[in-house]
Each structure stands twice: as structure tokens, then as C-alpha cells.
Amino acid sequence: MMTPMKRFAMPFFFGMTAMALCARPAAAQDTMARKSPSYPNIPVRAGQVLPLKDTVPVLFGQQAGANLLQSYGIVYGDELRNIPVTTLENTLYGKLAGLYLEQFSLKPGDDAADMNIRSAAPLIVIDGVPRSGTSIDPEQVASITILKDALGAAMYGMRGQNGVILVTTRHGYAGKKRISFTAQTAVQQMVKTPKFLGAHDYASLYNEALINDGRQPVYTAADLEAWRTGSDPLGHPDVDWYNTVLKDQAGMQRYNLNIAGGNKISRYFVDLDYLNQQGYFVTEPKNTYPTNNFYKRYIFRTNVDVDLTRTTLMSLSVFGRIRNGNEPGSRTDSIFRNILSTPNNAYPVFNYNGSLAGNNQYTNNVYGQVTRSGYRPTYNRNLAVDLSLKQRLDAVLHGLYVKGLVSFNSYYDEALNRSKSFAVYNVAMRPGVDTVIGKIGTDGEQSNSSSITSQNRQAYTELQLGYDSTFGKHQVGIAGLYYRDSYTDGSQLPLINSSFSARAAYNYDQRYLLELAMAYSYNNMFADGKRWGYFPAVGLGWNIAREAWFSDAVPSVGTLKLRGSYGLVGNNLRAGYYPYLQFYNTSGSYNMGNPATSASAIYEASLANPFLTWEKARKMNIGLDVATGNNKLQFSAEYYLHKLDDLMMRRGTNAGGMLGANLPLENIGKQTARGLELSAGYREQLGELGYYAKGNVNFARTRIDYMDEVIRRYGWNQRTGQTVGQIFGLVADGFYQSKEDAENSPALDGYTPVPGDIKYKDLNGDGTINVFDERAIGSDKPLIYYGLTAGISWKGIDLNMVWQGVANRSINMRGNNTWEFLSNANGGPGQAMEHHLGRWTPATAASATYPRLSVNGNINNQRTSTFWVKDAGYLRLKSLEVGYTLPQRWVSYLHLASVRAFASGYNLLTFTPLDRVDPESYLGGYPNQRIVNFGVNIQL
Structure with a gap:
């Protein structure tokens, strides 16, 4: 069997040979005593970064934006600052074509939006290193x-399928x-909060x-009258x-101090940042510990670049982050679930004697969950140290360089449990009879x-060898590298990704463009013989505006x-932990023998698959870029x-119940x-x-082109051919309006409908409503997402x-935030x-917007x-930001x-056809927020 090095040698040799013959410069970040290809009149010296807005950071380097063939989008730091959010992801809404964000979690410290590039969750790379999380300060x-395309991500090989988000720090x-x-100081306000019924309406509907x-x-x-008048608030x-346990608003503050400067030998950037985000829970002054939920973050970063010699650049980056969180002992999610399952008439907050009811x-x-269940602090510590050394080898060949990078990152999360139980008291007050008080639960330590x-x-670790230069109208750039990324999660064996990667680019007069990229990458989670893969990509371009005949006609x-x-x-992120090895779980015990002896139960986990390998994506991208009026007006279109x-999927015809174990993941x-x-985009400056x-x-x-789904009788039942994540369900056809209507309609499998129930269409015409009548529902059109950024200064x-x-x-829409009277745990x-x-009622049959009410759910009306x-x-x-510079x-x-x-x-304004919920926070958990922020920036 060929060794990994031998398997790599031939494709790498041919790839590098081709790149050497047709390449262009990567608009190198650091050049020595020569002119910048993008700015021929600007001398660039070791350690100096070219003007950022005319070069684009790409994997393992930079390239001139005018010559770039990769599909990319870029946003700069000054567009992200002063947006009053806690995570970097949330500053990107609407700013980048191809980037789609959804904010499902909204809790302090856990409110980062999910990011997708062209329908896939991307790899995040910060300063050239894949890292966990982007909770950093926009400053x-x-x-x-x-x-977004294969050319841009190919150098990451089997980790590049989903695209890359590349964060470059200052x-x-x-x-x-x-x-x-x-x-900065801000006020957070909840938007689109649930509208619960008062006790009288609730009891009437119940x-x-x-x-x-x-x-x-x-x-x-008498009960209804007491609730209507409010005459008996305890009974x-x-x-x-x-509104009893949540405040109308919560505060947030952020303070940032950064210092930058340097000289011809060394340059530095230092940043200190503090963030304090408070939650909405009410507190009791008598508590000597915090019970509100909050999130506090402290960040330190220093980036230092030193020219050790005229041709040697050393860069050191140190990043430290402390994140402290807190929530009530009963936990934030549990409290919101109980709010959704506790009606207004369930019990008073306090009994007549001040005890919890x-x-x-x-x-x-x-209220006791929020204020008297103790507290649960969390602590997170991150430390990252990057050290790179770049040596220009102009004495050997002008434009040749070698670069090494080592990075160490540590992540530590600790959760403290300071929770406690509390008792509640059921008070039965009977006139003329002793009051009966029943204690439920205990006041625990x-x-x-x-x-x-x-x-x-x-x-x-990374080692890179590169070459870039200009010969008249010819510009070439070549980079070859090896990296090894070892990530250890707790006591598990490390996950190792490594790659031999290369890129070469060539352009003639910035008119004819060619770029090649490749990776021969490795992942140790797969079985021997399945760990190495080759990933090539190619890009071609023609800047017609550089043709003499065109520039003369349309200057x-x-x-x-x-x-x-x-x-x-490829994509190896879903492989899991050594999926080719069979693991066993222990759970519970069983008795055997006479007399019975207890023994631990051991059973198979998901079945192993020694043939499992990475997922693959063949990506094509076609683009058109237009810029006119000295780049004042720019337009891009991409398909x-x-x-x-x-x-990686499990077969839909899952025989796990018969086998006693889940079927394995397979590449199917x-x-x-x-x-x-x-x-x-358009920009203008008029005085x-x-x-x-x-x-x-x-x-x-x-x-979905193929999935091994269960056999489905009709084409409209099949998931294959539908949108990924498509919702399936029945087609509603109004309400049954009478008993005769219910009797003369198709029968419901396992349910006898009555007037006011939801009626469904019988798609197959067999006279019965069942799973064979389920089809794709919801929008069947392409997802459209869009953004507009605009500004003016005077x-x-x-x-x-x-x-x-x-x-x-x-x-x-489903669950406690939508359906009525869903019971709680007790x-x-x-x-x-x-x-x-x-x-629906007989009186409102013509205008009803909701089916008839039921207690504890209705299997017909609550079907998808x-x-x-x-x-x-x-x-x-x-x-929205308004500023004034003195x-x-x-x-x-x-x-x-x-x-x-x-x-x-x-989140100042939202226009949506949804009438009662926020379009991102719609299941009744932590509410979405409107934030109003005030700040000042002082520069010395």
C-alpha cells in the first residue's frame, strides 16, 4: 500500500508544475523594496500591509481584488463597529451576498446567529487558523x-465544502x-412578546x-365572576x-480601548474590551447573590509585527477572552417553558402569609424559580497565541519567501451549581373553618x-513556501504549504486535519486571468485507506475592460x-468520533442467575462503517463584475x-429495532x-x-437528489426531489362546519372528527385521510434573502x-406558544x-380563525x-446609526x-405577515430584542 507521502507526491508534483507555468501574484502582504502590483507608485516594505480595501484576504495570503477569480464577499471593520450586539455574526446581517443568517437562540452569551454560505454552515478561520467561535470585539x-466557491476553499480540501468565513484582525x-x-450604553427591550389570556377569559375558554x-x-x-371583578386575588x-417575572428592559454596556502605532522596525495593535449584557429576570434585594441572567465578557488582544532584519518579519498575536455568565438555579429555558405552561389562574404569586403559592x-x-432557586454561574476561558516568521529569499530568487506559523488555542468551560429547591404552599381558606395549608416540596440547602x-x-502548525513577482505585463504568484491542525476535545483522542496545499495564479496585463488551487488533505477519523483525498480547483477570467478596443470605446x-x-x-465535519470502530455503551443493569446477580448492561452503539469517507461537492461558479466611474458604481452577478x-446518511429503511442498534452512517x-x-453599490463625494x-x-x-427513504406510495409523499429541510404535512381545507359535513367527508384514520375540527384534503381519493395524503407544504419557491446598506455624511x-x-x-408553528392548554409535567x-x-364555535363558524378548543392536545387539529x-x-x-464628529x-x-x-x-422595525410572533423567535423561548444604544468615541 502506498504511503500518504507517496500518494501525495504525484498529484502535488503535477499541480505545482502547472502552477509554476501559469501563475499570478497573490498580492503579497509583505514585500521588500519593490512596487505593489495593485498600487505601482506605493513602495511596500517588509511588514507593511497593502491598502486593505484594494486587496482581499484569502486563504493563506492576500490577492488584489481587481484580479481575483474566487467568489468572495468582504466587509470591513469600520462597517461593523457601534452595532449594539454581543457577537460578530450578528453584525453581518444583510451585508454580504451569499451569507444567510438566522438567530434562533437569543439568551445572553448564547445569541450568535447561525451562518450559512450558499445553504451550508461554513468553516470559520481567524487570522489564518480554524478556530472555535467568533465572540470577538468588532474593534x-x-x-x-x-x-464561496471551490477555488476559494480548495486549499482546505475536505474541510472546504461549506465555504469559509475568514476573519482578519487589525x-x-x-x-x-x-x-x-x-x-457605549444600551437599553434592550423585548419585541413580540406572547399575549396570554387573563384569568376570566382563560377559565371561560377552558x-x-x-x-x-x-x-x-x-x-x-361564581368563579368566573370572581375573576371578572378581581374580588378574590388569593382564591x-x-x-x-x-410581566411578573420579566422586566420591560435590560441594560448593556461596552467599553473599548485600543492603541496602535509603531515605526519602521516594529508595529503594534493592542485592544482591551469589556461587555456587560444584563437579562430580564426580576431580582429580590434580600438575595446576597445574583439570580438574574447576564453575560460579561473581557477581551485582550495584542498583535505585534517586528522586522528582525530587512528581510525577516516576525508577528506575534496574543488573544485572551474571559466570558462569565449567570442564570437562575432553575435555568432560563426551564423558566420560559413554565411561563408557557402556567395559566394566569393557576395560583397567586404569594399566599396571605407571604409564602410562595x-x-x-x-x-x-x-417567581420562586426566578428569585429563590439559587443561581448557576458559568465561566469560559480562551487563550490563543500565534507566532509567525516570514523570511524573504530575494538573494536566492527575487520574490521567493518562506513562512512558518505556530498557533496554540485553549478553551475551558466550567459550570457551577449553586441551585437550591424551594417549597410551595397550597392554602385552602374556608370561611368559618380552619385554613388548611399544604406544603409541597422542600426548602433545600x-x-x-x-x-x-x-x-x-x-x-x-503551518509551513509555506511562496513566490510572487512581476515581469512586464506578466504577474505570477505561487504558494505551496503544509499545515497540521490538531484539536483535542477533553479526554478524547485528538482530531487531526492536515493538508499539502498549493495555489498558483497568473495574469497577463490584468486582462487574462488563471488560477489553480489544490489540496491533498487528511483526516484521522476515517479508516486506513480512507483518510487522504485530493481536491483540485481551477478558475479562468477575462477583464474585457482592459482590452484596448473596449477601453477606447467605453473609457x-x-x-x-x-x-x-x-x-x-469535501466535508468531514459530520463523520463523528472514529466511525469505523465499533463502540459499546453501558446503561443500567439486569439480573441473571438464581439467586439473581446484578450485572451491567452493555449494548452496541451505532454500527461501525469502515468504508465511511468524506462528503464531496463539485462546485461551479460563473460571475460577472462591472465597475464604472473610477469604481464609484460597482455591480456583480454570480450563478x-x-x-x-x-x-453521510442513515438508511431510511432502518432495521435498527430488529438489530438492536442504529444503522451506521453511509456515503449514500x-x-x-x-x-x-x-x-x-454606489458611492459619491461632493464637497x-x-x-x-x-x-x-x-x-x-x-x-434532495437521493436519500434512502422508506418506500412511499405516492410521488407527493417522497422527500427525494424536494428542498432540503422541506416541511411535509396535510393540506388543510377549512373546518368541519356540521356533523353532516364530518360524516360526508373522507374519514380520518384513527380519529372521529366533530364540527370545528380542521378538515383536510384527500389527495389520493381513497376516502381516508392518512399519511398517504401528506405532501410538501409551505413555500416551494427559491429562498430569497437580501440586504441594503446606505449612508450619508455632511x-x-x-x-x-x-x-x-x-x-x-x-x-x-407548534407547541405551547401556538396550541391551547398543553399540560405541564404534572x-x-x-x-x-x-x-x-x-x-371555532357554532356562533363563529363563518369567521373562526382557530379550530375548536380541546384540553391536553388534539391529535387531528395539531397535525402538521x-x-x-x-x-x-x-x-x-x-x-441604524446617527453620529456627529465635533x-x-x-x-x-x-x-x-x-x-x-x-x-x-x-431591530428597530420589522415588517412581516406574522401577526403575533417574531419571525426568528417564534417558539416562545427567550424573546428577540430591540436595542437602543448611545456612545462616544474619543481618539488621541
Whole structure:
């Protein structure tokens, strides 16, 4: 069997030979005593970074944007600052074509949006190293580049399939020291909170639901009257739990200090950042410990570049981050679940004697959960150290260089348990009779334990050899490298990704462009013989505007570039932990023998697959770039087609129940992703008036080409051929309006309908509604997502805004936030909301917007169907910022360089067809937030 090195040698040799013959420079970050190819009149010396907005950070280097063939998008750090959010991901909404974000979690410290590049979750690379998480301060960011096609991600081989988000942090410069201090304070407000019914309406509807279910009502007319008048707040409570345990608003503060500067020998950038985000839970002054949820973050970064010699550059980066969180002992998620399952009439907050109220059906007093269940602090510590050394070898060959990089990253998470139990008391007050008080639960001692929830280490090494130069109108650049990325998760064996990678580019007069990239990459989680893979990619381009005949005819067009790329990339992220080895689990025990002896139960985990290998994607990208008027007006259009195969799936005809183990992952799936991305921008400066606008719109469609699904009788039942993640269900056809209507309609399998139930269409015409009548429901059109960024400045006043939106997006409404009276863990009936007032009754049959009410669920009405699948498109004013920079003549008296005051907002306006929920936070958990922020930036 060939060794990995021998298997690598032949493709690497031919790849490097081809690259040497046809290559172009990578617009090197550091050049020595020569002119920049992008800026021929600007001398560039060792350690100096070319003007960032005319070069684009790519994998393992930089390239001139005018000559770039890769499909990319870039946003710069000054566009991200002052947006009042806690994570970098949330600053990117609407800014980059091809990047789609959804914010499902909104809790402090865990509110980063999920990111997808062309329908796939990308690899995140920070300063050239794949790292975990992007919880960094935007003040540290120089740029964020997304690499979308195979050419841009090929050098990561079997980790490049989903695209790459490349974060580049700021460095120092040779010049006067600059000190910048920014202070911000914000107010967070909940948006689209649930509208629960008051106790009187709740009890009335609950009685009605019991009658609908053929049961007797439980609330008397006297009960209803007491709730209507509020005459008996202890015996007939009416508690708005949402507003009882949650505040209307919460604070957030951020302070940042950074210093940058340097000289011809050394340059530095130092950043210190503090963030404090508070939660909405109420607190009790008597507690000596915090019970509110909050998130505090402390960040330190220093980037230092030193010219050890005229040809040797050393760069050192140190990044430290401390994240401290807290939540009540009962946990944030549990509290929100209980709010959704505790009606206003369940119990009062307190009894007459000040004790916490409750009963056998509601043993967790929500107020007690928030304020008297102790607390749970969490601690996270990250440390990253990067050291690189770049040596130019011009004495050997002009433009030749070698670079080495080592990086160490550590991640440590610890959770403390300071929770405690509390008792609730059921008080029965009977006139003329002794009051009966029943105690439920215990007032326990506070716990005192801790656990390490994760402890990870990453060691990354890289060695790169490159060459870039210019010969007249010919520009070439070649880079070959080897990297090894070892990631250890706790006590597990390390996950090792490594690769021999190379890239070469050539352009003639910035007119004819060629780029080749490849990787021969490795992952140790697969079996021997399945660990190495070869991933090539190629790109071609033609800048028609550089042709003499075109530039003479249309001199105003500086760029008219046609480009295309095609390549193979892979994905090993879903492989898991040594999937080719058979593992066994232990759980519980069983008795054997006589007399019986207890023995541990050992059983097979998912079956192993020694043939499992990485997923593959063949990606094609075609683009057109246009720039006119000295790049004032820019336009890009891209079409992409991704053919994915060898996707890891389990067979749908799963015989795991018979085998006693889950079937293994296999490389059997096939999918297609295709789309169109359009982006345009315009900027202008007229004296003191400057303005700009840039927008993007994306059309994306995915399709399941093959999956081993169970045998389905009809074509409309099949998942194959549908969009990835497509919702399936019945087609609702109004409500049954009468008994005769129910009897004369197709029968429901396993259910006898009554008037007010949801009626469904019989798609196969067999007279029965069952799984064979389920089809794809919701939008069947391409997902559209778009963004518009615009701004204007005049005489020190500036205004910037971002609009962001989504169309053809469907969600399935379900659970306690949608359905009525869903019981809690102890069997008590859950909440009801204002939209339940539109339920079907004989009197409202013509206008009803909700089916008849039931207690504890209804298997017919709560089936997934078009009744519950809603259009979740929306348009948001995602962020708005207004600032004023004081005139220089004012601040010079204070010996300051500049002073800018600003106000900014986040999620200020939302337009959506959803009438009662936020389009991203729609299942009733932690609410989405509107943030209003005020700040000042002072520079020395």
C-alpha cells in the first residue's frame, strides 16, 4: 500500500508544475523594496500591509481584488463597529451576498446567529487558523471575507465544502501612536412578546374546551365572576406571569480601548474590551447573590509585527477572552417553558402569609424559580497565541519567501451549581373553618458543586513556501504549504486535519486571468485507506475592460470581468468520533442467575462503517463584475451550481429495532444547491457631502437528489426531489362546519372528527385521510434573502443604516406558544393566548380563525398541516446609526484627535405577515430584542 507521502507526491508534483507555468501574484502582504502590483507608485516594505480595501484576504495570503477569480464577499471593520450586539455574526446581517443568517437562540452569551454560505454552515478561520467561535470585539476586526466557491476553499480540501468565513484582525502601522476609546450604553427591550389570556377569559375558554371534549366544566359562574371583578386575588388569582417575572428592559454596556502605532522596525495593535449584557429576570434585594441572567465578557488582544532584519518579519498575536455568565438555579429555558405552561389562574404569586403559592399541578412557582432557586454561574476561558516568521529569499530568487506559523488555542468551560429547591404552599381558606395549608416540596440547602463542561486544546502548525513577482505585463504568484491542525476535545483522542496545499495564479496585463488551487488533505477519523483525498480547483477570467478596443470605446468602464471556476471540495465535519470502530455503551443493569446477580448492561452503539469517507461537492461558479466611474458604481452577478454526493446518511429503511442498534452512517446521499446572487453599490463625494448605497439579493434553491427513504406510495409523499429541510404535512381545507359535513367527508384514520375540527384534503381519493395524503407544504419557491446598506455624511454628521429581509421562507408553528392548554409535567393545563379567542364555535363558524378548543392536545387539529405552516418572510431595519464628529477646532483645545458621539439601534422595525410572533423567535423561548444604544468615541 502506498504511503500518504507517496500518494501525495504525484498529484502535488503535477499541480505545482502547472502552477509554476501559469501563475499570478497573490498580492503579497509583505514585500521588500519593490512596487505593489495593485498600487505601482506605493513602495511596500517588509511588514507593511497593502491598502486593505484594494486587496482581499484569502486563504493563506492576500490577492488584489481587481484580479481575483474566487467568489468572495468582504466587509470591513469600520462597517461593523457601534452595532449594539454581543457577537460578530450578528453584525453581518444583510451585508454580504451569499451569507444567510438566522438567530434562533437569543439568551445572553448564547445569541450568535447561525451562518450559512450558499445553504451550508461554513468553516470559520481567524487570522489564518480554524478556530472555535467568533465572540470577538468588532474593534479588533480589519475585515471579514466569505469564500464561496471551490477555488476559494480548495486549499482546505475536505474541510472546504461549506465555504469559509475568514476573519482578519487589525495590526499596527508605522506612524504616530493612536489611542481610541469608545464607551457605549444600551437599553434592550423585548419585541413580540406572547399575549396570554387573563384569568376570566382563560377559565371561560377552558370550560368550553372541556365541554367540547365531552367533559364537565370545572369553573362555576361564581368563579368566573370572581375573576371578572378581581374580588378574590388569593382564591381566584389572575397573575400575568410574563410581566411578573420579566422586566420591560435590560441594560448593556461596552467599553473599548485600543492603541496602535509603531515605526519602521516594529508595529503594534493592542485592544482591551469589556461587555456587560444584563437579562430580564426580576431580582429580590434580600438575595446576597445574583439570580438574574447576564453575560460579561473581557477581551485582550495584542498583535505585534517586528522586522528582525530587512528581510525577516516576525508577528506575534496574543488573544485572551474571559466570558462569565449567570442564570437562575432553575435555568432560563426551564423558566420560559413554565411561563408557557402556567395559566394566569393557576395560583397567586404569594399566599396571605407571604409564602410562595403553588399546588399539586403547579409545584414550580415561576417567581420562586426566578428569585429563590439559587443561581448557576458559568465561566469560559480562551487563550490563543500565534507566532509567525516570514523570511524573504530575494538573494536566492527575487520574490521567493518562506513562512512558518505556530498557533496554540485553549478553551475551558466550567459550570457551577449553586441551585437550591424551594417549597410551595397550597392554602385552602374556608370561611368559618380552619385554613388548611399544604406544603409541597422542600426548602433545600444550596448546592455547591462544579463541573468542567468542556476543556479543549488546539495546536496548529503551518509551513509555506511562496513566490510572487512581476515581469512586464506578466504577474505570477505561487504558494505551496503544509499545515497540521490538531484539536483535542477533553479526554478524547485528538482530531487531526492536515493538508499539502498549493495555489498558483497568473495574469497577463490584468486582462487574462488563471488560477489553480489544490489540496491533498487528511483526516484521522476515517479508516486506513480512507483518510487522504485530493481536491483540485481551477478558475479562468477575462477583464474585457482592459482590452484596448473596449477601453477606447467605453473609457468609463474600468472593470468588465467575466470569470468562472470549478472544483472539488469535501466535508468531514459530520463523520463523528472514529466511525469505523465499533463502540459499546453501558446503561443500567439486569439480573441473571438464581439467586439473581446484578450485572451491567452493555449494548452496541451505532454500527461501525469502515468504508465511511468524506462528503464531496463539485462546485461551479460563473460571475460577472462591472465597475464604472473610477469604481464609484460597482455591480456583480454570480450563478452557482453545487453537486453534492457521498453525503453521510442513515438508511431510511432502518432495521435498527430488529438489530438492536442504529444503522451506521453511509456515503449514500446526493443533493444539489444552486442560486443567483446579485450585488451593486454606489458611492459619491461632493464637497462635504458624501453618500453611498450598496445592496444584494440572493436566490437560493436546494434539492434532495437521493436519500434512502422508506418506500412511499405516492410521488407527493417522497422527500427525494424536494428542498432540503422541506416541511411535509396535510393540506388543510377549512373546518368541519356540521356533523353532516364530518360524516360526508373522507374519514380520518384513527380519529372521529366533530364540527370545528380542521378538515383536510384527500389527495389520493381513497376516502381516508392518512399519511398517504401528506405532501410538501409551505413555500416551494427559491429562498430569497437580501440586504441594503446606505449612508450619508455632511459636515461632521453621518447616518448609516442596514435593511435586511427574507422571502419565500416558511415556518411550522407548534407547541405551547401556538396550541391551547398543553399540560405541564404534572398534568396541569397550560396557557391560552389571545389568538385562541378566534376559535371555532357554532356562533363563529363563518369567521373562526382557530379550530375548536380541546384540553391536553388534539391529535387531528395539531397535525402538521398548511394550517400551521406560515409565511415567515420579513423586512427589518436591522441597524441604524446617527453620529456627529465635533469640529477639529473644538477638540484641538483638549489636545484630542477627534470626538464622535453616536446613537444606534438594532431591530428597530420589522415588517412581516406574522401577526403575533417574531419571525426568528417564534417558539416562545427567550424573546428577540430591540436595542437602543448611545456612545462616544474619543481618539488621541
